[in-house]
Structure formats: C-alpha cells, structure tokens
Amino acid sequence: MRDHTGAVALGYNPPFQHPVPSYRDRRYLDAVERWFTAVWRTIGDVTYPNGPVVAIQLDNEPSVCFQDSMYGTDYSDASIAAFRGWLRSRYVDDVAAWRAAWDDAGLSDFGSAEAPRPPSLAVQPANPRRLHDWIAFKTDTTAEYLADLKAMHERMGGQELLYTVNLVTHPIHDVPVSHAAISRTVGASVGEDHYYIPPLDTSDVHRLARSAATARAAGEPLPWVPELQAGIWRSPGEVVEYPDPTPLEQEIWWGAGLVLGFSGFNLYMLADRENWELAPLRADGGRSDFLAPVDRLVRVAQQLPAALTSPAVPVAVVAWHRPDAYAAYTVVGTSRIPKVDWYDADVAGPYQQWDATLLRLTELGLPYDLWDTATELTASPELPLIVPARCGLDPQSLDRIRATGRRVIEFTTQTELDQLTLSAPSLLGPHGREPRTLVGLRGGAVHLVHWGEGLDNAVLHLPAQPNGQLTCLSTGTRIPFSSDGAVLAVAPGHRVFTLS
Numbered sequence: 001m002r003d004h005t006g007a008v009a010l011g012y013n014p015p016f017q018h019p020v021p022s023y024r025d026r027r028y029l030d031a032v033e034r035w036f037t038a039v040w041r042t043i044g045d046v047t048y049p050n051g052p053v054v055a056i057q058l059d060n061e062p063s064v065c066f067q068d069s070m071y072g073t074d075y076s077d078a079s080i081a082a083f084r085g086w087l088r089s090r091y092v093d094d095v096a097a098w099r100a101a102w103d104d105a106g107l108s109d110f111g112s113a114e115a116p117r118p119p120s121l122a123v124q125p126a127n128p129r130r131l132h133d134w135i136a137f138k139t140d141t142t143a144e145y146l147a148d149l150k151a152m153h154e155r156m157g158g159q160e161l162l163y164t165v166n167l168v169t170h171p172i173h174d175v176p177v178s179h180a181a182i183s184r185t186v187g188a189s190v191g192e193d194h195y196y197i198p199p200l201d202t203s204d205v206h207r208l209a210r211s212a213a214t215a216r217a218a219g220e221p222l223p224w225v226p227e228l229q230a231g232i233w234r235s236p237g238e239v240v241e242y243p244d245p246t247p248l249e250q251e252i253w254w255g256a257g258l259v260l261g262f263s264g265f266n267l268y269m270l271a272d273r274e275n276w277e278l279a280p281l282r283a284d285g286g287r288s289d290f291l292a293p294v295d296r297l298v299r300v301a302q303q304l305p306a307a308l309t310s311p312a313v314p315v316a317v318v319a320w321h322r323p324d325a326y327a328a329y330t331v332v333g334t335s336r337i338p339k340v341d342w343y344d345a346d347v348a349g350p351y352q353q354w355d356a357t358l359l360r361l362t363e364l365g366l367p368y369d370l371w372d373t374a375t376e377l378t379a380s381p382e383l384p385l386i387v388p389a390r391c392g393l394d395p396q397s398l399d400r401i402r403a404t405g406r407r408v409i410e411f412t413t414q415t416e417l418d419q420l421t422l423s424a425p426s427l428l429g430p431h432g433r434e435p436r437t438l439v440g441l442r443g444g445a446v447h448l449v450h451w452g453e454g455l456d457n458a459v460l461h462l463p464a465q466p467n468g469q470l471t472c473l474s475t476g477t478r479i480p481f482s483s484d485g486a487v488l489a490v491a492p493g494h495r496v497f498t499l500s
Contacts, residue, residue: 002073004117047157063167072334083134142176144185172325191226194228216261228266263308365433428458462481469499473498
C-alpha cells in the first residue's frame with residue numbers, strides 16, 4: 001500500500017512496521033491463496049463437520065495495520081485502478097450525479113479520475129461528494145477483500161464453517177471499516193475488539209455501549225466482543241505511566257458488557273505470554289487473582305443463560321448521520337496519530353457532538369439503540385428519537401418522523417433528557433441518579449454495575465416492576481422492593497439479582 005505521497009505504508013508499531021500489502025493487488029491475494037491451500041492440506045480433515053474446527057477468523061483487525069486514514073492508503077496502482085472501476089460501476093447510469101461529484105468531467109474520464117489528496121496538496125478544494133466516494137470505496141474495499149478470503153476457504157472445503165471478523169476502534173467510529181457493510185457483503189459474524197488503559201473510566205464503558213448499539217443496528221443476531229481485554233499488553237522492557245489494571249476493574253468491565261447487551265466475550269488474553277501481563281492465568285498455567293472475575297462471569301452464564309441471549313432494552317434511539325462521520329474522517333489521522341495538519345474543528349464538530357451525546361447517555365446509565373439515517377427508522381414507535389446537536393439530518397426528515405407520532409428530542413436541553421431517566425432502571429444516590437452506574441434487565445435478572453464510590457443507602461429504581469424481592473445471585477441476600485425502589489448498600493463491582 002502507498003500513502004498520498006507515494007511512500008510505502010508501514011505497519012503501526014514495532015516490531016510490526018512491515019510494508020502493508022494492498023488489499024486490491026492480485027499478486028498479494030494469489031500469495032494468500034497459496035498459503036491457505038497449504039493450511040487446508042494440514043487441517044482440512046479436522047474441520048466441521050468431520051472435526052472440531054468450527055470457525056475461521058478472516059484476517060485480524062482488518063484496518064491495513066491501523067493505517068486506514070483518509071490519505072494514509074491506498075494509492076498503489078492496483079488500488080487506484082480498482083477505484084476507477086468502482087466509480088464506473090457507481091455512476092455509469094447516472095451522468096448528472098457523476099458531473100456533480102467530479103467537477104463536470106465526462107463519462108469518458110472514469111479512467112483518469114484521481115483519488116483525493118490532502119488539502120495542502122490539492123490543486124483545488126475537493127468536492128465533498130468526491131471525498132465521500134473515496135471513503136465509500138475504502139469501506140467496500142475492506143468488505144470485498146474479506147469476501148475474497150472467505151471465498152478461498154469455501155473453495156477449499158469450508159462451506160459449513162462460521163466466519164468471523166474482528167474490528168478495531170478508530171478515531172471515527174465505524175469509518176471507513178463498517179460493521180454493516182462487512183455483515184452485508186461477507187456474511188460473517190462481526191464484532192469490535194475492546195481494550196482500555198487503566199484506570200477504567202466512563203469513556204471506556206462508552207465505547208462498549210456504542211459498539212453494542214452498532215452491532216444491533218447492523219442486524220447482528222448476537223452482539224459479541226471478539227477480543228475483550230483480560231490482562232494488558234506490554235512489550236518486553238516497556239515503561240508505562242499508568243497503573244496496573246485490577247481484578248475489580250475487570251469484573252466491572254465484563255459486567256458492563258453484559259448490561260449493555262453483548263451475548264459473547266472472548267477474553268483476550270486468557271494467559272500471560274511474552275507481551276501480555278496480569279492475565280487470569282499465569283505463564284505456567286497457575287491461577288492469578290484475575291481468574292476470580294472469570295469464574296464469576298462463567299457462573300452467571302451457567303445460572304442465567306438467558307442473560308446472554310436476551311436483548312438489551314433501550315429507552316431511546318439516537319440518530320446516526322453517517323455523512324457527519326465522513327466529514328470528520330476527512331480531517332483526522334489514525335488512532336496512533338489522530339491530529340493532522342489539515343484538522344478542522346468545525347468539520348469534525350457534528351460527529352464529535354454525536355459521540356458526546358452517546359457518552360452522556362452512558363454517563364446517565366441510559367441504554368440506547370442507533371438509527372443509521374440512510375435506512376428506514378424501524379425502532380419501536382414508543383422509543384423517542386434523540387437528534388444530537390449539529391446533526392446534519394435535514395429538518396424535513398425530522399418533520400416526517402414527528403408526523404408519525406414519534407417523540408423527537410433535539411439534544412440541547414437537560415430537561416428533556418431528565419424525562420428519559422424515569423423510564424429506565426437506575427441507581428439513585430443522595431443527589432439523584434448515580435453516575436458511573438449501569439443497571440440493566442436481562443434474562444429475568446437485574447444487573448448492577450457501579451464504578452464510582454461505594455454507597456450505603458442507594459435506591460435501586462425499577463420502573464413498571466410489581467412489588468417483590470431481589471435475591472443476590474452470589475450471596476443469596478434478599479432485598480424487598482416496591483414502587484419506591486429497593487434500598488441497598490452498593491460497592492464498586494458487578495452484582496446480579498433475580499426477581500421474584
């Protein structure tokens with residue numbers, strides 16, 4: 001792969017700073033197929049239905065080694081040729097759209113179209129529609145590349161296997177690698193990997209919440225996390241300035257995933273190795289203090305299997321206007337180097353307001369779904385629609401939504417947001433709704449995750465629940481509750497109560 005200057009793109013981090021191959025180069029794909037052929041000769045007879053191998057992960061965190069920024073890749077010859085072919089297929093039957101996006105160039109110029117360059121290098125400011133074409137091409141490139149890999153495996157005998165894709169968190173969520181695009185094009189089970197730098201805070205839980213909502217919006221039948229941090233990455237000899245993670249943080253981290261609606265977790269990495277520390281298992285196979293939260297998570301899954309299979313219950317749906325994210329993507333870099341010379345706060349502002357809205361909902365413990373504004377709004381009519389400040393969705397669309405009777409909350413006033421809290425389970429402290437808390441109902445149980453200070457007389461509020469009692473799954477303690485809630489002492493961590 002080449003960046004916008006023509007330089008070879010390198011992997012993101014020593015010792016992985018190798019030249020990154022182009023997903024569109026047939027020579028690379030042919031080499032991959034030769035390697036896959038050798039692998040299948042070795043393990044083909046132990047794949048399902050004849051053996052224990054039931055799934056294959058297609059590549060790992062497909063993001064061209066974290067270099068998939070707007071202008072970081074891919075300007076290789078193979079990629080530019082594919083981009084021109086992509087433009088032809090998109091515009092060949094729509095002359096007016098082609099001219100509007102590509103400066104009135106004629107259809108005969110498909111073969112000479114140039115990919116956008118950074119503003120400092122461009123001859124003239126790029127038409128936003130042309131920038132969006134470049135981004136959409138990147139999205140399709142990754143999806144089609146993964147589909148190519150899947151087709152190779154199927155040709156070699158893997159027709160009955162489950163195929164998976166693990167995504168990474170980027171400066172602009174779901175751009176350019178799109179969960180929905182991969183699900184649609186590849187037909188694989190897709191999830192996002194999640195890590196945090198200690199100490200665990202609300203922004204980390206926010207990323208989990210956003211990822212779970214994205215999976216649901218993409219139609220993922222069972223949202224899952226392909227890599228959920230179970231220790232911490234430290235290269236040999238690396239000196240860090242942050243504290244070690246703690247077993248309590250891991251209990252909160254995994255418990256938050258349950259509350260937010262995930263149905264599966266791959267705890268990564270389960271054992272210490274040359275670049276992984278503080279895992280549940282030591283390098284010699286012995287138990288560490290971090291295994292107790294794993295045991296606890298397994299017990300919850302065994303005792304309450306519906307807690308993993310039942311869906312999360314949102315109290316609102318949030319407008320997700322992808323053109324706002326596209327605009328922000330044009331002015332940021334990679335996760336390693338997010339700031340670039342052409343950064344523009346005004347351009348990135350609408351997307352940042354959207355992300356801040358999701359963060360605020362997580363701070364308040366309010367579960368939400370996402371609505372991609374390019375699709376039909378199919379969420380339950382009872383769910384209000386939250387429209388972040390500066391969202392680019394046109395007012396006429398909002399008027400049509402209001403006309404259906406759905407409540408629309410333009411995210412500008414705290415009063416309307418406070419009204420939402422009445423319809424969601426919550427933990428109330430001495431000053432009202434307790435921050436750094438998630439309360440969720442899954443599988444006939446109440447999950448309470450708290451990462452704030454301990455509380456002596458908190459009130460667990462469960463709207464629309466009849467009088468009864470809560471039974472703590474781990475201790476057996478019984479707590480009565482009524483329409484006024486249940487009074488309990490709350491320590492940081494994850495607690496599960498059954499209802500009766």
